[in-house]
Amino acid sequence: MNMNVIEASGLGKRYGSTWALRECTLAIPAGHVAALVGPNGAGKTTLLNLAVGLAEPTAGAVTVLGGKPAGCPAALDGIAFVAQDTPLYQNLPAAAMLHLTRNLNRRFDQSYAQARLGELGIPLNRKAGRLSGGQQAQLALTLALARRPRLLVLDEPVAMLDPLARHDFMATVLAAAADDGVSVLLSSHVLAELERVADYLILLSRGRVQVAGEVDGLLASHRMLTGPAAEADRYADRPVVHVRRGAAQAHLLVRASADDPVPPGWEAHPVGLEELTLAYLREPGAAALPGPARGRNTQPSEVIR
Amino acid sequence: MTTLTTPTRPGHDARLRPVPWQRMAWVTWRQHRAALAGVAVFLGAVAVYLWLTGLRMHHAEAAYCHPASSIACAINFTGKYGETVIIVSIALQAVPALIGAFIGAPVLARELETGTFRYAWTQGIGRLRWTVGKLVLLAVTVTAAAGALTVLFAWYNQPWAAAGYVTPFSPRVFDLLGVAFAAWALAAFAIGALAGMVIRRAVPAIAATLAAYAGLAFATGLWLREHYITPLATSSPNPPGSASVISGWYTKGGTFAFGDHSTAIVNTVRQLCRAAGGRVRHGPHVLQQVFNVPQCLARHGYTRWASYQPGSRFWPFQWIEGGWLLALSVLLLAATVWLVRRRAA
Numbered sequence: 001m002n003m004n005v006i007e008a009s010g011l012g013k014r015y016g017s018t019w020a021l022r023e024c025t026l027a028i029p030a031g032h033v034a035a036l037v038g039p040n041g042a043g044k045t046t047l048l049n050l051a052v053g054l055a056e057p058t059a060g061a062v063t064v065l066g067g068k069p070a071g072c073p074a075a076l077d078g079i080a081f082v083a084q085d086t087p088l089y090q091n092l093p094a095a096a097m098l099h100l101t102r103n104l105n106r107r108f109d110q111s112y113a114q115a116r117l118g119e120l121g122i123p124l125n126r127k128a129g130r131l132s133g134g135q136q137a138q139l140a141l142t143l144a145l146a147r148r149p150r151l152l153v154l155d156e157p158v159a160m161l162d163p164l165a166r167h168d169f170m171a172t173v174l175a176a177a178a179d180d181g182v183s184v185l186l187s188s189h190v191l192a193e194l195e196r197v198a199d200y201l202i203l204l205s206r207g208r209v210q211v212a213g214e215v216d217g218l219l220a221s222h223r224m225l226t227g228p229a230a231e232a233d234r235y236a237d238r239p240v241v242h243v244r245r246g247a248a249q250a251h252l253l254v255r256a257s258a259d260d261p262v263p264p265g266w267e268a269h270p271v272g273l274e275e276l277t278l279a280y281l282r283e284p285g286a287a288a289l290p291g292p293a294r295g296r297n298t299q300p301s302e303v304i305r
Numbered sequence: 306m307t308t309l310t311t312p313t314r315p316g317h318d319a320r321l322r323p324v325p326w327q328r329m330a331w332v333t334w335r336q337h338r339a340a341l342a343g344v345a346v347f348l349g350a351v352a353v354y355l356w357l358t359g360l361r362m363h364h365a366e367a368a369y370c371h372p373a374s375s376i377a378c379a380i381n382f383t384g385k386y387g388e389t390v391i392i393v394s395i396a397l398q399a400v401p402a403l404i405g406a407f408i409g410a411p412v413l414a415r416e417l418e419t420g421t422f423r424y425a426w427t428q429g430i431g432r433l434r435w436t437v438g439k440l441v442l443l444a445v446t447v448t449a450a451a452g453a454l455t456v457l458f459a460w461y462n463q464p465w466a467a468a469g470y471v472t473p474f475s476p477r478v479f480d481l482l483g484v485a486f487a488a489w490a491l492a493a494f495a496i497g498a499l500a501g502m503v504i505r506r507a508v509p510a511i512a513a514t515l516a517a518y519a520g521l522a523f524a525t526g527l528w529l530r531e532h533y534i535t536p537l538a539t540s541s542p543n544p545p546g547s548a549s550v551i552s553g554w555y556t557k558g559g560t561f562a563f564g565d566h567s568t569a570i571v572n573t574v575r576q577l578c579r580a581a582g583g584r585v586r587h588g589p590h591v592l593q594q595v596f597n598v599p600q601c602l603a604r605h606g607y608t609r610w611a612s613y614q615p616g617s618r619f620w621p622f623q624w625i626e627g628g629w630l631l632a633l634s635v636l637l638l639a640a641t642v643w644l645v646r647r648r649a650a
Contacts, residue, residue: 052427056647074321076429083423089336090419096335103328104428104435106321140424147429 003030003066005151005183006051010060012207013046020046022207024060027290028185028200030150032214033177035198036187037277042204044187045084048155051185052081065150077106080144084155086137090129094122094139101143113146116172134165141169145176152176154186158193166190170197191274201273203280211280211288215273218288222276225252227266241286242279253279255288324430329438337443340408348400348450352457355393359461362386366464373468383470390465394477397458401486401493402518404447409497410510412439413645417505426645436645440638444494451490455482473619474549476526483623488630493518495637502644525626533625536612542599547616555607562607574598577605 004027011024021043028034036044049055050062053071061069068075088097094117102108117124120142122135131139137157144152152173158166174197176182188194194201201218203211211218222241232243232250239255253271262268271279280286334341365385370378413436416422426432458481465471471478480489497514504510531551553565563569578601599609614622 054423054426073323073429073431076427076431077321079427081423081427083420083427085420087420087424089421091339092335100332100335101428103332104324104425104430106324106429 004028004063005030005032005066006062006064006185007067008047008050008060008062011047011050011057011062012059013043013050013055014058019058019207021050021204022059024204024207024209026202026209026212028183028202028212030066030183031181032200033174033184033186033198034200034202035194036185036202036204037189037191037194037281038187038204038210039281043207044204045155046207047204048081048153048185048187052076052079052153054081078150079153080147080149080151081153082137082140082144082155082157085160086140086157088128088136088140091127093125093127094131095124097128097139097143098124098146101147105147107148109146109148113142116142116145120168132165134161134168137161137165137169138172141172145172145182148180149182151183151185154184156187156189158188158190166193173197191277194277195273198273201277203277205281205284209289210284210286211277213288213290218276219271219273221255221257221288222271223254223256223258223260224269224271224275225254225256225262225266226250226269227252227263231263231265241288242283324434326434326438328430329434330442332435333439333442337408337412337439340411341446344404344408344447344450347403348454351397351400352454355457355461358386358389358393359457362390362461362464366468370464370468382464387470390462391477394458394462394481397454397481397486398522400454401451401489402515402522404451404490405493405495405497405514405518406511408443408447409494410501410514411507412443412498412501413641414501414505414507414510417502418507432645433642436642440498440641444491444634444638447494448487448491452484452487455484455486458482458486469547472547472549472616474530474614474616474622476530479530479622480522480526480626483620484627485623485630488627488634489522491634492521492630492637495634495641496521499637499641499644502641502648530622530626531614533622534614534618536614538610538612540608540610542609545613545615548613549616550611550613553609553611555602555609557607570598570602574601577601 006026006028008027009025011021012019013021020041024043024047036047038044046055050057051064051070053075056071064070064075065078068078089100092100098108098110098113098117102110114124117139120135120138122131122139128136128139137160141154141157154173157173158169161169170193173184173186177184186198199215201211201213201215202209226249229245229248229250232245232252241253241255243253244251253276256268258268258270260268280288362382365382366378369375369381372378413422416425425435428435462471462478462482466473466478473479473482480486493514496517497510500513500517501507501510504513531549536551555562555564555570563573602609
């Protein structure tokens with residue numbers, strides 16, 4: 001499906017005198033599990049709120065599901081959002097939450113929702129407020145998926161969960177993405193988790209998009225060079241993203257493909273997503289962004305340093 | 306994206322059929338049934354009390370108060386129930402305030418406080434339908450409940466009104482009768498809903514609702530209501546029994562001399578009637594006891610005037626009060642919906 005689930009151009013949001021998000025231009029193609037990462041205060045939640053129509057942009061525009069204005073009826077219908085800390089009505093039993101969500105939406109797959117809560121061992125008559133954190137998150141996710149959305153947006157879904165609950169939660173998300181073709185956009189602090197689930201990465205920093213692209217493409221176009229620390233500066237003219245110096249050796253994360261020549265005395269290694277993300281997080285000035293044909297060419301085509 | 310590319314999902318085209326309004330009935334009921342039940346139990350208890358006391362009052366009035374001047378009536382009716390009826394009518398003034406505080410204020414404040422608006426406002430129904438559906442349903446419910454209580458109170462108050470113990474304009478009963486009580490309940494609900502949306506936290510919103518409601522109700526009773534229609538003026542010493550006297554003043558030779566409670570009246574009476582009366586002490590009330598002020602002034606060519614609202618204006622006044630409260634409520638609820646639409650998360 002050649003469509004962007006989210007497309008933003010010059011998108012900005014200001015709260016009072018502070019810009020939570022600025023000049024954000026990005027396109028996330030459909031069919032991905034996209035991870036939105038960035039330090040605290042980078043604007044992740046703001047971007048998600050704008051995309052689901054909870055907030056209005058101060059500048060620019062954001063469209064969803066192939067050009068629909070965020071927050072319009074068709075957009076609300078096709079997007080399910082699970083907010084941070086998975087807000088539920090604490091005094092309502094799980095069954096009432098299902099019934100509530102069914103009444104508030106055009107589609108609701110009641111049998112799917114009941115079956116899933118059964119599998120998870122979440123009693124239907126237990127009040128949401130009396131469920132564990134992991135169960136509350138699973139209930140919120142079940143409500144979202146039973147709406148049969150085309151895009152699932154999750155804001156820090158696993159931040160409060162223990163490792164087991166986190167694993168189960170992400171397994172459900174991945175199953176929905178794989179089986180039903182749901183596009184997923186999730187923000188997360190938990191970098192280790194992303195390696196397993198995400199195939200598209202958006203890195204926000206200080207309210208701007210720093211890195212955006214398919215994970216495979218990003219990993220294929222970056223290498224970790226290891227060599228003598230004394231020679232580290234010789235490569236300043238190369239597209240070096242981040243330098244980590246040890247006593248004897250320096251580690252350079254550079255933009256280079258596997259067949260690029262390696263200087264004598266240096267070794268090249270492939271990088272992992274976590275390593276790549278950390279390098280960019282440490283260098284807010286560096287960027288890897290797709291070219292002008294937004295959404296189609298998702299290969300990073302340019303490096304700014 | 307067009308319908309052609311996704312024929313199996315016709316719901317995603319531009320002519321999306323919205324989620325029906327009726328669905329909000331269940332949602333509203335399920336989310337607010339505890340608060341509504343609380344109010345229903347409270348109003349039910351009030352109604353049962355009014356009914357039981359009212360029955361005994363009606364019986365006492367029928368048995369002892371024909372004629373009303375009898376001592377038996379004074380003992381068994383006015384003496385026995387006079388205080389109760391005053392306390393009850395004052396206590397009932399609080400009912401709209403409680404409706405505003407405990408039904409109106411939490412509707413949006415609790416969603417904003419607990420973060421559940423992020424759930425509610427991202428569902429397919431959309432936040433506009435969600436808000437309008439909830440507010441309209443709850444507003445109609447509380448207005449109808451208050452209207453039902455009014456009918457009961459009118460019956461409860463009837464022996465007193467009939468015997469002229471309380472004019473229907475009395476600030477104590479005017480807003481419990483006719484359409485005013487229901488209108489005040491609606492206005493209190495609207496004040497609460499808007500306060501909740503603006504303040505975004507339930508407890509401060511409840512406090513603000515109580516304060517705003519009390520301020521509005523007092524201001525209306527003390528200053529606003531008597532001006533709905535220009536009062537009539539009379540120089541007759543006895544205005545009609547059902548009338549509500551607003552103020553009095555004196556004229557001499559056709560021009561205004563002084564008002565009932567002015568200091569000029571004290572000085573004038575002192576000068577004119579010193580010889581006739583005894584010792585003069587300060588203050589108009591003391592003066593009243595020492596001299597017969599109207600008699601003194603009448604002897605010296607002053608005419609006393611009174612402005613009043615005749616009893617026949619009760620229903621026009623009810624419609625005026627109900628009308629502006631309805632307009633205010635619609636305005637406040639519209640403002641609330643507007644704030645919900647534009648609120649940035």
